Amino acid sequence: MKASYLGAMGYAHRRDFPPTWPTPPSYSDPTTSVQSYQDGIEECEFAEEMGFEWVSFSEHHYSGRIATGTPAVMAAAVAERCKSVKIAMLGPLLPLNNPIRAAEELTLLDNITNGRLVMGFLRGTPNEDQVYGVHPSEGRGRLLEGMDLILKAMTEPEPFSWEGRYYQYRTVAVWPRPVQQPFPSALVATRSDDAVQYAAEHGLGLGVSFVPWEQVAGITEKYLKWCDEAGWQPEPDQLVFRGSIYLAETDREAQDWFNAQTDQGRAPGMALRSSVSQVIQASRSGQDVDYRNVFAGSASGDIVGGAPGLTFVGGPDTVFEQIKAYHDQCGTGVIDLFFQQPSLTHRDVMAEIDLFGREVLPRLKEL
């Protein structure tokens, strides 16, 4: 089993952010921000040194918690510092982005890393739908079409036109061609049947995030069945799970930290106003919204939905067993870990990486 370090590049003072999304830009001090990115890059380098085999990046907007709105830029910077790890773009939020631009970024990354790119395609969380003005109901369709278009752009040897449902490009001729042929290692990050089936039918891997292994097992079971029907079996590296982690020297220490977070009412991630959340979820499922029953809430935002809780909490033995359950029950081959909990400092995270690399990772590699 392999471990992946999520290069979140969180802003150093993210613990002070208001709980609602988006985080006002006024919270971003350039001096702190510059240092935060340097710290984040140092964490990636240290993770590689401690035996992590992937470093991943994720597209999230308008917040310093995961401060990589343009993950390709961040991946390129880290790729020049980390010379052996896989650079995993998990990934571009396809419904938001121009798929041709995404294809160009990905093939360029595969070139500057000499074939170390892993690309993941996903729809994104509901708040992201607001960023570039995409209608929430179109996310699924744009994701499916975007994946087809990117793979076509990476493999078609001559210029072509694309007549899609959401995209029309009359001249597509993506440069450079990817180093990995016919296209870089790819996975679909999803829990939805149609996208899981797409991954299986196209020979792509599967990524699942932030849910208990029991739920991942159900998704994986369907994925493997559809892979079998398509006539292939995924490699371990094609089954990826992303989770949040807090690792301490002992279970007691970890639990004390966790309790302190709860006592202080710190959400582990971002949340939306209930009014916005209701409208987005309704739009995603094609329902009408009765705005008379939707209230804006307080000035500080009424928190609903929240963000996923911690997946792995404990000392080394406990965390190993928690991760091992995903390997044993779901076939997970790569565990992608989010260490930068809001209350932690750079020094805290470095200590966690060190502990994980010494006490957990060697055992994971034997699985």
Add this chain to the structure above:
Amino acid sequence: MASDQVRESVVILDGSEARSSNLRDGLAQRWVVLEPRLDDFGPGAEDQVAAAVAPLASGPYGLVGVSAAATVAIRHALRSPESVAALILVSPMAVRPAGSPVGATHDLEAQLDQIQCPTLAVFGQADGTIDPAAPSIYRSRIPNCNVAFVYDAGHDIAAERPQSLLNLVTDYLERRETFIVQSRSGAINP
């Protein structure tokens, strides 16, 4: 609207008239559409096309060949270059890439570089009956050729994405190879 006497013509060649009905009806809003009946798609069918179209067309015409009939359209464009203003091949099956189990003749593939008119080759992005290597052969061999993929369509694009196909064909017939230039304004509040 101009009368039929001065409207340009479009010729559709398709072994299945029903398949292209939406395309025919849509193109008929702008052009005089001619659909000569084909007895077969083999060599010589292009002569049948020429004989049927010559007395009806007002001048050089757009020529649309669908599926197996696209082979006839290519032969007709080669035989009568002065008659064909633009050639559109929809799901053509006229070339057979190396190793492909099915397809048409290699001799026609060798003549693609002699096609003189602007050409658009249209493929369903999920067409399992055409070798994936085929589209690039049209693009690279025909001197002035664009290739277009229609998303979420298989071989029968006219049935699966009728409006998309009609829009594409109409745009190409009107603007030929300049169809790659965006013609609609993107301004939201001009």
